[in-house]
Amino acid sequence: MAWITKPSGTMAVEQRSEPYLTEDMKNSIRETYLPRYETSKGALLPTLHKLQHTYGWIPRQALMEAADFLDLKPADVIDTASFYEEFWLKPKGEHVIAVCRSIACEFCDHKAITDRCREKLGIEVGETTDDGKFTLVELECLGACGGAPVALVDEKLHENLSPDEIDRAIDEARSH
Numbered sequence: 001m002a003w004i005t006k007p008s009g010t011m012a013v014e015q016r017s018e019p020y021l022t023e024d025m026k027n028s029i030r031e032t033y034l035p036r037y038e039t040s041k042g043a044l045l046p047t048l049h050k051l052q053h054t055y056g057w058i059p060r061q062a063l064m065e066a067a068d069f070l071d072l073k074p075a076d077v078i079d080t081a082s083f084y085e086e087f088w089l090k091p092k093g094e095h096v097i098a099v100c101r102s103i104a105c106e107f108c109d110h111k112a113i114t115d116r117c118r119e120k121l122g123i124e125v126g127e128t129t130d131d132g133k134f135t136l137v138e139l140e141c142l143g144a145c146g147g148a149p150v151a152l153v154d155e156k157l158h159e160n161l162s163p164d165e166i167d168r169a170i171d172e173a174r175s176h
């Protein structure tokens with residue numbers, strides 16, 4: 001795998017005047033999480049979860065605010081947030097299609113499922129449609145190997161999928 005360098009040191013962070021990490025959120029973290037850990041670093045994951053649950057993703061400004069609040073280096077916060085696929089560091093679509101790419105699903109031709117999604121939505125893995133309706137991702141094992149190939153459409157797990165079935169699942173999500 002090739003290393004991809006990013007101009008993180010000089011990257012401009014989009015700012016809004018209103019903080020993402022609100023006083024209410026900070027108070028709840030102070031009361032609930034900080035007392036559980038020896039250092040404030042322990043409260044980093046709960047803080048990131050709180051941000052993501054509130055906004056659906058974690059903007060850079062929010063990462064900086066979390067670093068400031070927990071007295072951590074911004075680089076450590078960004079490293080942590082970017083390590084876990086479950087944290088979204090860019091906005092996602094209204095619906096998320098997540099195709100499993102791990103070994104059981106790979107053997108059962110997960111690629112045909114992903115390809116149907118790519119063709120139907122006109123986007124590549126990791127992208128969001130222009131209308132903001134769908135984001136397509138591939139994830140590691142969803143813990144349902146017996147039903148491979150599988151995909152999550154939002155919160156719903158679809159097993160033993162065929163390309164036509166994921167096609168229908170996308171239509172169904174679009175109608176909601």
Ligand code: FES
Pocket residue numbers: 100101102103104105106140141142143144145146148150
């Ligand atoms: S490999 Fe796909 S669910 Fe486990």
